[in-house]
Amino acid sequence: MHREQQVHRWHTYRKLFESLVFGLGLLFSSGCSTEYFVDKGHVDGVGGISFEIKPPYLNEKKAFNLRGENLSPWQLQQISDAMPFIAAFTNEQLDNAISAALLPASETKVRNIRHIQNLNSDTFLAVKTIQNWQITAQQIQFNIDYFYTGQDGHFVYFRDNYVFKTNKQQWVFEKHAKTEPEGVLVCEKTPQGWRVCVPINRAKEN
Amino acid sequence: MQECNIELTRQVQGGGFWDFLKFDSGTTNGAREDGNALGAGCGTAKSDAFVPDMLFGIDVSQACFQHDQSYSTCGFSRLTADTNLSNNILNDCNAQGGNALTCNVIASLYSVSVSLFGASAFKQAQAESCH
Numbered sequence: 577m578h579r580e581q582q583v584h585r586w587h588t589y590r591k592l593f594e595s596l597v598f599g600l601g602l603l604f605s606s607g608c609s610t611e612y613f614v615d616k617g618h619v620d621g622v623g624g625i626s627f628e629i630k631p632p633y634l635n636e637k638k639a640f641n642l643r644g645e646n647l648s649p650w651q652l653q654q655i656s657d658a659m660p661f662i663a664a665f666t667n668e669q670l671d672n673a674i675s676a677a678l679l680p681a682s683e684t685k686v687r688n689i690r691h692i693q694n695l696n697s698d699t700f701l702a703v704k705t706i707q708n709w710q711i712t713a714q715q716i717q718f719n720i721d722y723f724y725t726g727q728d729g730h731f732v733y734f735r736d737n738y739v740f741k742t743n744k745q746q747w748v749f750e751k752h753a754k755t756e757p758e759g760v761l762v763c764e765k766t767p768q769g770w771r772v773c774v775p776i777n778r779a780k781e782n
Numbered sequence: 783m784q785e786c787n788i789e790l791t792r793q794v795q796g797g798g799f800w801d802f803l804k805f806d807s808g809t810t811n812g813a814r815e816d817g818n819a820l821g822a823g824c825g826t827a828k829s830d831a832f833v834p835d836m837l838f839g840i841d842v843s844q845a846c847f848q849h850d851q852s853y854s855t856c857g858f859s860r861l862t863a864d865t866n867l868s869n870n871i872l873n874d875c876n877a878q879g880g881n882a883l884t885c886n887v888i889a890s891l892y893s894v895s896v897s898l899f900g901a902s903a904f905k906q907a908q909a910e911s912c913h
Contacts, residue, residue, distance in 0.1 A: 631910040632911070769839050
């Protein structure tokens with residue numbers, strides 16, 4: 577009985593080892609590593625609507641929160657149409673590099689996050705998520721949550737609000753939804769371990 | 783025969799220890815739980831389901847996402863992006879209550895991973911952003 581158990585355990589270990597070698601071999605083979613480590617984008621289907629999560633502005637498009645807000649197919653279609661414009665706009669707000677963003681001209685001045693937060697050009701500003709969608713036939717309202725590494729080395733999260741309007745089949749920044757940005761966010765860990773961020777004012781209310 | 787499930791194992795082994803070994807890719811049924819698109823965290827759209835966004839109970843998704851965005855910024859140095867990833871994980875892990883050993887293990891693991899596998903991703907991201 578003891579001998580049988582030993583043989584069984586030996587077979588299990590051998591299978592595990594073979595799987596590991598096979599897996600690593602597959603991972604390091606050029607075709608597979610390119611497939612899994614290089615993101616060339618994909619088409620995401622949400623509520624029956626297609627979203628082209630592809631370059632340019634791949635990461636800004638990935639930040640679109642489309643699943644957590646119970647959006648109707650019509651609303652999702654509006655966001656899908658506006659996605660390239662909102663992604664380009666978001667990239668321009670980050671202002672991390674000189675990029676030729678193909679943005680339609682907007683006459684309204686956009687609040688500059690770097691000025692508000694006193695960030696120099698060396699501070700890398702990133703987008704966390706684009707969410708809180710409010711959609712009508714003519715306009716899309718949403719929040720962008722930005723983040724950067726603060727002077728103490730910890731991440732600082734900042735939220736601002738935006739309204740886009742459709743103009744000649746393009747979506748352009750129209751105005752800010754509120755006179756002030758929501759500002760710095762306070763983040764807490766959920767029991768599952770994930771970070772959830774809310775504006776400081778709302779955190780104080782709670 | 784006694785049926786053994788995770789909850790029973792927790793009771794026997796102690797929940798605290800197993801919580802320490804908390805791994806999570808942040809995806810369920812092929813979609814990210816935070817509502818963002820696949821790849822908005824650690825890993826790409828194809829590898830998101832098996833690259834952990836949470837390791838030992840520490841959420842490293844923001845450090846990863848910032849790293850991705852650094853790679854996608856035209857002219858950004860890969861060395862700086864990789865160094866920032868390591869520093870951000872260390873600091874963010876510390877802010878989430880991780881101890882020094884845990885934070886250094888996680889930071890080292892991701893640093894080694896991007897050193898080994900990041901070259902092609904950096905090349906591709908730079909080519910796209912500098913179009």
